[in-house]
Amino acid sequence: MSTILTVGPADGTPLQNVLAAAGYRVVHTESAEEALRCVRAQPPDLVLVDGRLPATVAADLVARVRAEPAAAAVRIVLLGSTPDPEPRAVLDIVRGTIDAGAPDTESASQPGDQRYRALFENSISGIALHEILTDASGRPTDYVFLDVNPAFEKLTGLRREQVLGRRVTEVLPGIEAEPFIETYGRVALNGEAVRFEQFAAPLGRHYDIAAFPWGRRRFAVVFTDITERRVAEERLRLQGAALEAAANAIVITDREGRITWTNPAFTRLTGWGREEVRGQNPRILKSGSHDLSFYEEMWRTLLSGRVWQGEMVNRRKDGNLYVEEQTITPVRCERGEITHFIAVKVDVSERRAAREALLRSERWYRTLAEAAHDFIFIVGREGRIGYVNTAAAARFGRRPDEVVGKRLNEVFPVEIAARFRNNVARVLASGEDLYAEERTVFGEGETWIGTWLAPLEGEGKEIESVVGISRDITVRVRAEQALKASEERYRSLFERNLAGVYRTTLDGRILECNDAFARIFGFGAGAEVRGLGAAELYPQPAARQAFLERLRAEGALVNYESEGRTRDGASVWVLENASLVQENAPGAPYIEGTIVDLSEHKRLEQQLRQAQKIEAIGQLAGGVAHDFNNILNVISGYSELALRRVDKRDPVRRYLEEIRVGASRAAGLTRQLLAFSRRQILEPIVLDVDEVLRGLESMLRRLIREDIELVTTLRAAPALVKADRGQVEQVVMNLAVNARDALPEGGRLTIETAPAELDEVFCRQHVGARPGPYVMLAVSDTGIGMDAETRSHIFEPFFTTKEPGKGTGLGLSTVYGIVKQAGGSIWVYSEPGQGATFKVYLPRAEEVVAAPRPPTPPAEPPGGTETILLVEDEEALRTLTRELLESLGYTVLEARHGVEALELSARLESRIDLLVTDVVMPEMSGQELAARLGDARPEMQVLFVSGYTEDGVTRHGLPAGRVAFLQKPFTSEALARRIRRLLDGPRGS
Structure with missing residues (x-):
């Protein structure tokens, strides 16, 4: 069976x-x-x-x-x-x-x-029979429609003849993006049965799908369209979310009154949780404030299918009473029977309490109003005065009965009445209180009145009038105006003060400060600084702590210098005046004070100290060089004399040559020292700095290495200055060498010129600079750069960052002296790793460029037979010079100083052709000697000799550039040529 x-x-x-x-x-x-x-x-x-x-x-x-x-x-x-x-x-x-x-x-x-x-x-469900298609690896790639039922056509909109025998990717392009092929592959190939819900994008519908195997590599799909259900679910979800998020409490009960649902606002209103009250009767909220008839009337209304609205006093879970305004709506089923009730509750406790207070006050306001000094009145909707107290009527010189019943414009001036009507209308329209302060002018003059208006409800709970209380606030307003003006004056003084003004706690936290204070520390406005502590503005906590402790001890500090820190970490010096406020002031105790930015002053002070130090070093170097020149003159002179007397084959000659070379090198060092001390002999001419640079460019390219790129940026227009050409060339060469040494791994060296106008602001910030037109010569490199400590010493003689034996330390000091002697200034800008820029400012010249002198061919030192009076206080140098002159054929008379020279001249009756004298001597200067001898011997020429010209030309009264001058140390050839040129030329040449 x-x-x-x-x-x-x-x-x-x-x-x-x-x-x-x-x-x-x-x-x-x-x-x-x-x-x-x-x-x-x-x-x-x-x-x-x-x-x-x-x-x-x-x-x-x-x-x-x-x-x-x-x-x-x-x-x-x-x-x-x-x-x-x-x-x-x-x-x-x-x-x-x-x-x-x-x-x-x-x-x-x-x-x-x-x-x-x-x-x-x-079948009312869509049914489709398919066969899965796979690639060579057995992975599902598509599926074929074998059969579909009529419900399939109805639910998809696709006709049977459109799909049979065709692949799904042909029928529905884009379907491969959905999980259908992969899912159905598991069903057909693995024998799995699946059920799932899926949105089919090509069809725009939601489906509930069941799929199961159906023969070899085949599967059947049974599905229903659930789009409407999903839409309904989404609608319900949104409605539910709206109810959940509603600000008003919402309660749903069944017909018997059992609570089935509440929203979170219900919990906030009553204190009862949703699960606590589900199944409970709303009577758990009863307060006992309403009798049975109240609830009977409410239920009669609801059971008749009508909406009930009203106020109800209920009790929260914690026992406190509250007043809610409630709207209850019956909900009917499809058969028209009431199945549920929805109640929406709003807490109106405060509103009702205010209204009841107003109603209570109405019962006893007359007693209070009549005893009050304030002006109390009631105005109806039609604008008539319904009540005034005695004080209000007396304000207008009337009795209350003379005012009641009149319109506002019958009592007040037109302008005041119009303002009152507007305010009353606003209260009547909004039902909310209003306070206004207004200026009025009547009677004895200007008066300020503060008026509070509130709505008054009638028996029908409609606002039928407005009650007002007015008070004369003239004294208060004027006091506030005076206080505001005072505060504005203080605020203006505080905010517009160029000095930083601040107030801090005792430990230094900023309570208040103006914008000037903020700007000193690198902030944009005072608001950015408020709240910061002392550690964030001052880099040395110990120093700031010492300031605070001293202030606490002394109570006030005057002109106290402190080092601060800006927003970006830079140092800033400030001058503070601070006091400790300990009186009974609001917020006391606290510290208040002012600060001034001293950074620029400190920088200029440092520049001045540096300039003074370099000046002192220059004076010392000049003095040393002057005395050393006398010694070098003796060494080089005697070496020349000895070389003249020694045979060229004599082995001693080589030693003498080395002595002369060494003396020459030493003379070069003294010349650099003299250049630094600005005591060189100059031959200033008007020259074009750009032309000088063009002439030096090829030499500069040989001077620097191949891994350094030389860039020159010159102007088409001449850059004219009045200076010694050789010294300008020396400045460029020294700065180029310095830049080369700062580029050990190569880089770029840039030389440029430009016109510059130095104004008063620049000169105030750069000690020693003078306003006017200049030619700016800038030498920049992309090298290793310098720190502040190095920058403060670079122009000092013998200061160098090179290894021992690699430099003299005179290159930049020579540049400094040359620039200063030319009336210019030099500034360096550099940071470690950021390269360096030296900017030289030379006074601009407006004259014509001088033509270059033709070179003089070398010749044998010329001699002569004239008589020369030699005056020199250095015996060794005097002896050497005498021997040199005698070797040239001259007759030489010698004296140790000016007095001896005058005595010798007085005894001598013969002619003296030339006076050779030192400038600086004991007893008498060379200039005075020349003047006194010149009166007696007008035919006599004069040659001044000195180690430098600052003393001789300037300090001793000789006009610079207008006397015959020879700088020590000198060679015999230079001496011979200078003497011969004087003796052969006209007097004064």
């Missing part, structure tokens, strides 16, 4: 009877889960699935039965969705299926194909 398992609703008894009468053993289950348990316990021969089961449930059951190993031979028949299938027709299907011995649902339909087809065609 074959066993048939029927699955479906319990009303299938006629079908079960027919099957039993046909000799089959029938087992019936109502659910898929129960049917699956039966299959596992004792597999039947056939499972008959009622078509009234949901398609997804039926599909899931088929898939799960197929997945049972013990049910491999079980046949499955799916009936159509007809509510009452014909039992005899079903019996024929069952017999055909069992007799054919079909192993699965696919072949079980063959004997009665038309009947099976009827079930397929009549």
Whole structure:
């Protein structure tokens, strides 16, 4: 006897009877889960699935039965969705299926194909039969439509002839982006049965889908359209979210009054949680403030289907009473019966308390109003005065009965009445209180009145009038105006003060400061500094702590210098005046004071000290060089005399040559010292700095290394200055060498010129600079740069950052002296790792460029037979000079000083052709000697000799550039040529 398992609703008894009468053993289950348990316990021969089961449930059951190993031979028949299938027709299907011995649902339909087809065609669920397609690796890539039922067409909008035999990616482009192919691949290839909900983007619909295997590489899909359900669910979700987020408390009860739902606002209002009140009656909120008739009237209204609105005094969970304004709406079902009530509650406790207070005050206001000195009145909607107290009437020189009943414009001046009407109208329209302060002019003059207006409700709870209380606030307003003016004056003084003004706590935290204070520390406005501590503005906590402790001890500090720190970390020096406020002032104790930025003053002070130091060093160097020149003159002179007397083959000659070379090198050093001390002999001419640079460019390129790029930026117009050409060349060469040495790994050296106008501001910031037109010569490098300590010493003689033996330390000091002697200034700008720029400012000249002198061909030192009076206080130098002159053929008379020279001249009757004298001597200067001898011997020429010209030309009264001058140390050739030029030329040449 074959066993048939029927699955479906319990009303299938006629079908079960027919099957039993046909000799089959029938087992019936109502659910898929129960049917699956039966299959596992004792597999039947056939499972008959009622078509009234949901398609997804039926599909899931088929898939799960197929997945049972013990049910491999079980046949499955799916009936159509007809509510009452014909039992005899079903019996024929069952017999055909069992007799054919079909192993699965696919072949079980063959004997009665038309009947099976009827079930397929009549299903309200969409059904589609597919075959999966895979690539070479077996991965599912697509699937083909084998068959679809009419419900498929209805639910998808796709016609059967459009899809049969076609791939899904052809029918629905873009479907590959959805998970269908991958999911159905698992069903067809792995035998899995799945059920899921999915939005099909190409169709724009939501579906509930069941898929199960159906033969080899085939699968069946049963689905229903759930789009409307999903839309409804989303609508319900949004409605629920809106109710949850509502600011008003919402309560839903059933018809019997049991609470079924509340929102969070209900909990905030009552203190009761949602779960605490579910199933409870709202009477848990009752306060006992309302009698039974109140609730009876409310329920009569609600049960009649009408909305009830009203105020109710309820009790919170914590026992406190509150007043709520409540709107309760009945909810009806489809049959029109009331099933629920929705109540919306608003807490109006404060509003009601205010209204009740106003009503209470109305009962006793007359007593209070009549005793008050304030002006109290009531104005109705029509603008008539309904009440005034005695003080208000007296303000206008009337009795209350003379004012009551009159319109505002009958009592007040037109302008005042208009303002009152506007304010009263605003209160009547808004129902809210209003306070206004207004200036009035009547009676004895200007008066300020402060008026408070509030709405008054009538018996119908409509605002019917406005009550007002006015007070003469003239004294207060004038005091406030005076205070405001005082505060504005203080604020103006505070904010516009060029000095920084501040107030701090005792530990230094900024409480208040003006913008000037903020700018000193690098901030834009005072608001950015307020709240900062002392440690954030002063880099040395110990120093600032000492300031605070001293201030606490002394109470005030005057002209106290402190080092601060700006917003970007730079140092700033400030001068402070501070005092400790300990009186009974608001916020005391605190510190208040002023600060002034001393940074520029400090910088200029440092520049001045540096300039004074360099000046002192220059004076010392000049004096040393002057005395040293006398010694060098002796050494070089005697070496020249000795060389004249020594045969060229004599081995001693080489020693004498070395002595002369050494003396020459030493003379070069003294010249550099003299240049630094600005005591060189100059031959200033008007020259074009750009032309000088062009002439030096090829030499500069040989001077620097190949890994250094030389860039010159010169002007087309001449850059004219009046200076010694050789010294300008020396400045450029020395600065170029300095830049080269700062570029050990190569880089760029830039030389440029430009016109410059130095103004008063620049000169105030740069000690020693003078306003006027200049030519700016800048030498910049991209080298290692310098720190502040190095920059402060670079112009000092013998200061060098090079290794011992690699430099004299006179290069930049020579540049400094040359620039200063030319009336200019030099400034250096550099930071470590940022290269350096030296800017030289030379006074601009407006004269014509001087033509270069033709070179003089070398010749033998010329001599002569004239008589020369030699005056020199240094005996060794005097002796040397005498011997040099005598070797040239001259007759030499010598004197140790001016007095001796005058005596010698007085005794001598013969002619003296030339006076050679030192400038600086004891007893008498060279200039005075020349003047006194010149009176007696007008034919005598004069040659001044000195180690430097500062003393001789300037300090001793000789006009610079207008006397014959020879600088020590000198060679015999230079002496011979200078003397010969004087003696051969006109007097004064």
